[in-house]
Amino acid sequence: MAEEGRHYFTADPDVASRPGTVGVRLDDVQLELRTDSGVFSHSRLDAGTKVLLENAPLPRNRGDILDLGCGYGPIALTFASRRKRLRVWAVDVNERALGLVRENAQTAGLGNVTACTPDEVPDDTVFGTIYSNPPIRIGKPEMHAMLLRWLPRLQPGGSAYLVVQKHLGSDSLAKWLNAQGLPTTRLLSQRSYRLLEVQKPSDLPQ
Numbered sequence: 694m695a696e697e698g699r700h701y702f703t704a705d706p707d708v709a710s711r712p713g714t715v716g717v718r719l720d721d722v723q724l725e726l727r728t729d730s731g732v733f734s735h736s737r738l739d740a741g742t743k744v745l746l747e748n749a750p751l752p753r754n755r756g757d758i759l760d761l762g763c764g765y766g767p768i769a770l771t772f773a774s775r776r777k778r779l780r781v782w783a784v785d786v787n788e789r790a791l792g793l794v795r796e797n798a799q800t801a802g803l804g805n806v807t808a809c810t811p812d813e814v815p816d817d818t819v820f821g822t823i824y825s826n827p828p829i830r831i832g833k834p835e836m837h838a839m840l841l842r843w844l845p846r847l848q849p850g851g852s853a854y855l856v857v858q859k860h861l862g863s864d865s866l867a868k869w870l871n872a873q874g875l876p877t878t879r880l881l882s883q884r885s886y887r888l889l890e891v892q893k894p895s896d897l898p899q
């Protein structure tokens with residue numbers, strides 16, 4: 694596995710710091726983000742992340758946004774720019790990534806971003822929309838546990854958007870989510886990526 698792949702999902706990456714920047718260039722949002730080694734895709738905007746940023750619908754409600762597995766923050770900061778009145782939770786296990794998100798949010802003047810570890814999100818927080826380029830490489834049991842921890846915290850009528858590479862199991866993930874009672878459809882197939890939409894029916898209790 695490449696250097697960046699070995700360390701990015703640990704709490705405290707043991708690779709030396711090698712700061713850099715990545716540009717997020719979209720029709721509506723332009724960001725120059727600080728990155729570092731030991732953080733997912735630190736030298737370029739990940740192709741799957743770009744598919745999500747260009748195609749995932751904007752939030753359809755006013756609930757908080759969650760970027761699950763935020764890395765250095767391209768998804769969190771893009772949606773924080775698009776919806777400045779909504780709180781965006783940027784959650785990751787990687788402390789170096791969280792430090793970068795805080796720095797990037799401050800530089801971009803985005804006071805609506807909270808970057809923290811999963812355990813630091815208050816238990817009663819629910820989300821109107823979840824966006825994620827999920828950490829498939831942590832392994833299926835861990836990733837399933839992560840999704841079952843957060844997707845049920847969508848508020849009624851809320852939606853989650855997950856970008857997953859076809860060869861990393863997007864179709865079986867969609868099947869598994871449906872089997873868990875989380876209605877999931879394929880919104881888009883672009884390049885080798887699938888964008889999945891998970892919906893929380895509006896008539897179900899939390």
Ligand SMILES: C[S@@+](CC[C@H](N)C(=O)[O-])C[C@H]1O[C@@H](n2cnc3c(N)ncnc32)[C@H](O)[C@@H]1O
Nearest residue numbers: 701702733742762763764785786787826827828
């Ligand atoms: C595929 S990367 C996406 C990073 C970033 N969102 C991007 O698009 O560049 C997935 C991220 O999930 C994080 N992660 C791994 N396990 C996690 C967990 N249990 N809870 C939250 N985030 C986790 C990794 O550290 C990594 O930063």
